[in-house]
Amino acid sequence: QAIRFYYLYNHWAIRVAIYFFIFLNLSLALFEEPAVYPLPFLATSLIEVLCLCAFFGRLVQFAKVTPRTVFWKDTKNICVMLTILLTLLDLIIYGSLRVFNIHSVRWSRFLRPLFLINFPESRQIRRVFRSIRNTLPEVLYVFLLLMFNVLMFSLMALKLFGDRNLKTVEGSSYFTNLLDIMFDLYVLVTTANSPDVMMPAYNLDWRYSLFFITYIVINTYIFMSVFLAVVYNNYRKHLKNEVRKLAYMKRHKMIEAFNILKTKEGTEFVVKEAQWKQLVKIVAPDISNSHRELLLRISDEEQKGYVDKKCFLRLADLLNIQVITIKFKRHPLEIWMPHVYKSSGSLFVQKVVQHRVFVWIYDVIIIINAVFIALDEKNPLISYAEWVFLSLYIIEILLKLYTYEPKTFFARNQFWNWFDSLIIIAALMATIANAAIKSVIEYNSQQILDIVFVLRLLRLIRIVDSIQRFRVIMTTLINIIPTMLTFGGLVLVVYYMFAIIGMELFQDKVLFFSESSTDPHALDCGNPALEDSTFARSRYCKNNFNDLASSFIVLMELTVVNQWHDILSAAKLFFIAFHIVVVILIVNIFVAFILEAFFVEYSLEKSEIETTIEKKIQELGMGIQEENIPDGQLIDNMETNENDLSGGEEMQRQSSEGLFFRIASKRYRTVDALLQQMFESEISPEDEGPSLDEILNLSPSDMHPKNPTFENSA
C-alpha cells in the first residue's frame, strides 16, 4: 500500500495540479487590489484558502511517503507550513479589519513565492538560490570595495565641483551634497546617466572629464567584470559540488542495492543475470527488451551469466545514457494500401521530398515570403499571396508526413519539425478564425491579426536552420531553453516579491492618463511633485506600481537599467536594493550560465561510458548480417536532413531484428545533463564515495535526484 501511495504521490496529474495551484496563488495578485482585473475580496480569499488547502494536502501526502525524522528535519516542509499558517493569519486579520472598514496591508502576499521555491519539484530554483547564498559573502566584499570606491570618488567630486556653482540641465545645483553625489555616481556605475552627469563639469573644462572616465573604467568596466567573475566562479564551484554530491549518493545507493542482491559466485560477490534483469525491469520499465539485452551484454562482457560489482555500479550511468531504440516502423500508408504507396508515382514523390533541392526550394519560398511581408499589406494581391504561402507550407508538411513515418517525424528530438508544424497549424487556425470573425462582424479583430503577423514571421526563423554555422549557435540556444525556465522561475520569484513591496509602497503615486485625456493632471502624471520632471516629459506615466502587470514591466525596465534613475528617483533605496539583487546577482548568474553552456558545447567530448555502449552496439551490429532495407533510407535521410556534422551520432542497424540503436547526439540534450556528465567524468570509477557521515550531512533536498534508478532502488 505504501508503494501505491508513493506512486500516487509521484502521479503526474497531482504534480500538475500542484503547479496549477501555485500559479493560481501567485496570479491572485492580478485580481486583488490594486488589480488589473478586480475581483471582490471574498472571491480571491476563497481561492487563496483553496490553494492553501491544496498545499497542505500535498504536504500531508509527502509526510506519508517520507520517514518522520527526515520530514521534520527538512527546512522546506517547515517553511511551507509556516507560510500556510502566516497566510491564514493574515487573511483572517485583513478580513476582519475589512469588516470594520479599516484598510490594512496584505503582507503575506510577499510570502507567496515561497510555495514555488519550497515544493520538492522546484529543485532547480532552490539550487540557484543556494548558489546565490553561497556567492553572497564574496559578492558582498566586492560590493563593499565598490562602495568604498564610490565614496572616495564622491568625496573627490564634492571637493572638485562642489564650490563651482555649476548647474545641471534641469537647473538644480550640481554636486553639492555628498549623498546625492554618491547616488549619481552609483547610477553612473550602471551607465544609466552616462554623459548627463558629466556634462556640467565637462562644459566647464574638458580636463574634468578625466575624472569621470577614470571612474567609469574602474567601476563600470573593472568592478562589474569582477562581479561577473565572482558570481561565475562560485556558480561553477557550487554546481560542481552539487553534481559531485549527487554522483556520490548514486554510487552509495548502488552499493546498497548490490549488497541486497548479491550472491556468492566463486571468490567474489556478484548479481545473477535473472535478478539483474528483474531489477532493470522495475527500475526502468520504459526501455525495450532489446535495449535491456544490450545493457546486459555491456555489463556482463564475457556472458558469464552474472554481473560483477564494478559493472553493476555502472548500471545507473548506463541507464542515464539515452539509447534510442528505433523500431522499423513501416509508414502507416504502406500498411494500409501498399500498392498505392509503393507505386512509381508515389516513390517519385518520396524521392523528391527527400532530396536536398526540396529543402532549398522551400528556403527560397521563405525568402520570397519575407520580402512580401516587408511590402505593404494594403495591396490585395499581396494579402492573397499570404494564402498561397500558407498553403505551400501546409503542402510541405503533408508531403513530409507522406514520405517519413509520422512517429519518426515527430520524434522528441526533431525540434524544427515540431516548431514548423505548430506554427503552421496555429497560423492556419488564426487565419480561419479571423476570416470567420470578419464574415460575421465585418471587421478584423486586431488581436488575431497581430497574432497572425507574429506567426507569419516566426515561420521565417526556420531558414536559420539551413545554414550550418547558425545551427551550432541555435542548437546551444535551444538546449538552454529548459534551464532558462528555471531562471524564469527565479526571476518570477524575485520580481513578485519586489512587485508586492513596490505596490504597497508606491501604489497610485503615479497615475496614467490616456493620450486624449483632458485632465489637467495628465501632464504631471497625477502627482504635483512630478511637474515638469524628466519623468513626466518623457511620458513615463505608465511606468508605475498601480497593478501587478505594470509593476512587472517597471521592474523589467529597471533590470535593463537604462533611465532607471528617472523612472523613480524618489525611492532610491528600493532601486539600489533591486539593482544589487537583480542586476548584480541574477543577471550575472544568467550570463554565467550562458557562458558555461557555450563552453560546455565547445569543449565536451564523448564520455567514456558512451564510448563503451557505442562499441558494444557496433560489435553486436558487426555480428549480424546487414541487409539493405529501403526503410533504412528514412533514418539516413533524416540524418542528412539534419546535417549534423558534430559526429555525435552513431547508428548501427540490427536489421534482422528490425531495430536501430542510436546514442542520442549532443544536440537537444539539456546543458544541465551535459554539465553533470562533464563533472561526473572527474570522479574516478573506483571511488566508493564519501563516508556515511557526509551523506548524512547532505541536505534532504538532494534526496531526490533526477536519476530514476536511484530513486526506485532506494
Place this chain on the structure above:
Amino acid sequence: QAIRFYYLYNHWAIRVAIYFFIFLNLSLALFEEPAVYPLPFLATSLIEVLCLCAFFGRLVQFAKVTPRTVFWKDTKNICVMLTILLTLLDLIIYGSLRVFNIHSVRWSRFLRPLFLINFPESRQIRRVFRSIRNTLPEVLYVFLLLMFNVLMFSLMALKLFGDRNLKTVEGSSYFTNLLDIMFDLYVLVTTANSPDVMMPAYNLDWRYSLFFITYIVINTYIFMSVFLAVVYNNYRKHLKNEVRKLAYMKRHKMIEAFNILKTKEGTEFVVKEAQWKQLVKIVAPDISNSHRELLLRISDEEQKGYVDKKCFLRLADLLNIQVITIKFKRHPLEIWMPHVYKSSGSLFVQKVVQHRVFVWIYDVIIIINAVFIALDEKNPLISYAEWVFLSLYIIEILLKLYTYEPKTFFARNQFWNWFDSLIIIAALMATIANAAIKSVIEYNSQQILDIVFVLRLLRLIRIVDSIQRFRVIMTTLINIIPTMLTFGGLVLVVYYMFAIIGMELFQDKVLFFSESSTDPHALDCGNPALEDSTFARSRYCKNNFNDLASSFIVLMELTVVNQWHDILSAAKLFFIAFHIVVVILIVNIFVAFILEAFFVEYSLEKSEIETTIEKKIQELGMGIQEENIPDGQLIDNMETNENDLSGGEEMQRQSSEGLFFRIASKRYRTVDALLQQMFESEISPEDEGPSLDEILNLSPSDMHPKNPTFENSA
C-alpha cells in the same frame, strides 16, 4: 661587433626613444587642424618627418641584427616601411596643395597607430589583434544571427505598430519606416533607449510591452552573453595556442643548445658543470652566485658534476621562476652609528613600529582624516588639520625607513610602500608649491588645489589593504595593471583611428558655446538641424569631433553606450561600426581578460617546478645550522605585515651565508605569467615539441618571446 650592435639595438635608451617618437607622432593630432593647441603646419610636418626618420632608423637597425630572409618575410617591417612611404607622400601632396591654398585631407594620419602596433616591442598589442582576427569569423556568424533577429523583430514591429498613428515624445511618427525601426531596435540591444522606444506602444496597450520584453531578453541578454562567450572562448583558445607555441619553441631551442654543448659521459650525452655554469652566467647575468648554485643543485640532483638532457631542458623554466635572493643587509644607520641605532631607545622605537598596533593607529588616523575631508574645508581649523595629517604620514614613512632596511622597504614587490611614499611626497610637494604661489600672487592655484585634493583622497585607499578580504581582490586588480596597459594601447589605436575619421567627417558640425555666451546659435549648438533636439536640450554641444581631446571623450561616451543614439544620430553607420568594434569586440575581450585573471587567481596552484625548487631550498636549509639573527625579524615582520595568507610564500634561511631564498609569491606576479604557467603545465615534459615544419610555420612575431633564456641561447 655584431653582438655589440645587438646590445645597442636592445639598449633601453633607444627603446624609450622609439616609444617617445611613437607617442610624439600620435600626439601630433593635438596640434594639427582641428587642433586643441594649434601649431603652424610647418612645425607639425617637420616633427612628423623627424619621427619618420626615427622609425626608419630603427628599422635599419633591426635589419642589421636580423637575417635578411627573416627581415623581408616579416609583415610588420614591410607594413612600417609602407606606412612611412605613404605618410611622406601624403605630407608632400598636402603641403604642395597648401601652397596653392587648396584644402585637402591628411588621410595618412589614420595610419599613424600602425607604428605603435608594428614595432617589435608592442608584441602584446599585436597578440590581442591576432586574437581579435581569429575571433572575427565566429563573432560574425553570431552577429549575422543577431541582425537576422533584429530584422525579424523590426518586420514584426512594422506590422504591429506601423499603422497605429503613434507618435514619439518628440512628436515624430513612431515605427513607420523599416530602416528606422531596425536602427531603434539595434540601439535597444545596447539598452541605450530602453524605456523610451517602448513607451508609445506601451501607453497604447500594456500587452505590447511583451514584444519589447521578449526582444530585450533574447537580444540584449542572451545574444550579448553569446558574444561574450564566443570572444572569451576564442581568447582562451588563442592564448593557449600562443603559449603552447612559445613553449615548444623554447624546448626546441633548448635542445639545440644542448646539442651544441653536449659531451659524452658514459652511455649518455650530458653537459658538464663548468659549461653549464658559463651558460647560465651568459644567459642570466643578473642572478647571484648562490642562486646559480641552487639551480645547479636542482639540475644535478646527485652532484655527479654534469647535467643530463632532461634536467638541462628544464633550465629555462627554472630561470623563469623568480627566486628572490635576499641578502642580509644591515640598516645603513646601524653601520654608520651602531651605538645610537642599537641603543635601548632606538630599539624601542623599532619595536613599536613593527608592532601591529602601529598599523592600527594609522588606520584610525586615516579614518579620522576621511571624516575631516568630508567636513567643510572653509573652517580654518580643518585646513590646519590637513597639515597635521600630512606630517603624521610623513612621520610614519620616516619611522618605517628608520626601522626597516630602505632597499627592502622599497623592494619591487612592496606595492603599498611605493604607493604610500609617492602619494605623500607628491602631496607634500603640491602643498608647498601651493603655499609658495599663494604667498607670491596671494591666490590659490585651482589646478594645484585640485591635485592636492585628489592626492589627499588617494592616501585613504591604503586602508583597504588592512582588511584581508579586500587584499585578495586588490592584489588581483594590481596584478592586472600591466596587461591593462596593453588594453590601453589597443583602445588608443582604435580610438585614434575612429577619432581621425570622425574629425574629418564631422569637424565643426557641432559647436560649443560657453555658458555665458549670448550667441543666438548657443541653443542649437551652431547647427540649425539640431534646434530643439534632445542633443541640444541636454546641453551636449561639447560632445563633438572638433579636436582630438573632444573626439576621444565622445568615443568614450559611445563606449559606455548610454545616450549614444542622441549624441550623433545623424551618423548611424559610424556609430554602428564603432559599437561593433569597440563594444562587442574590445570590451568583451577586456571582460574576458578580467574573468580569466580572476579564475587564474582562484584556481592556480603551485607548479611542479616551483615545488621542486622549494623542496631544494628547504633541503639545503635543513643541512645548515640555523641561527637566530635579529635581522631575520625584519623579513618576518614584513611578512606578517603583508598578512599573506595565500600560503604561496616559502622562505628558508641560509643563515651562515647570510642569505634568504624565497620564491616570489603569486601576489604581484602578472596575470600573463600565471596564465603561461598554467598552460605550460599541460605540456608533458617528455614532449619534444612539434616538427621543424611547424616551427617554420610559426609567424616571425613569435621569434622574440619574453623568456630571456631562449633569446640568447639561440
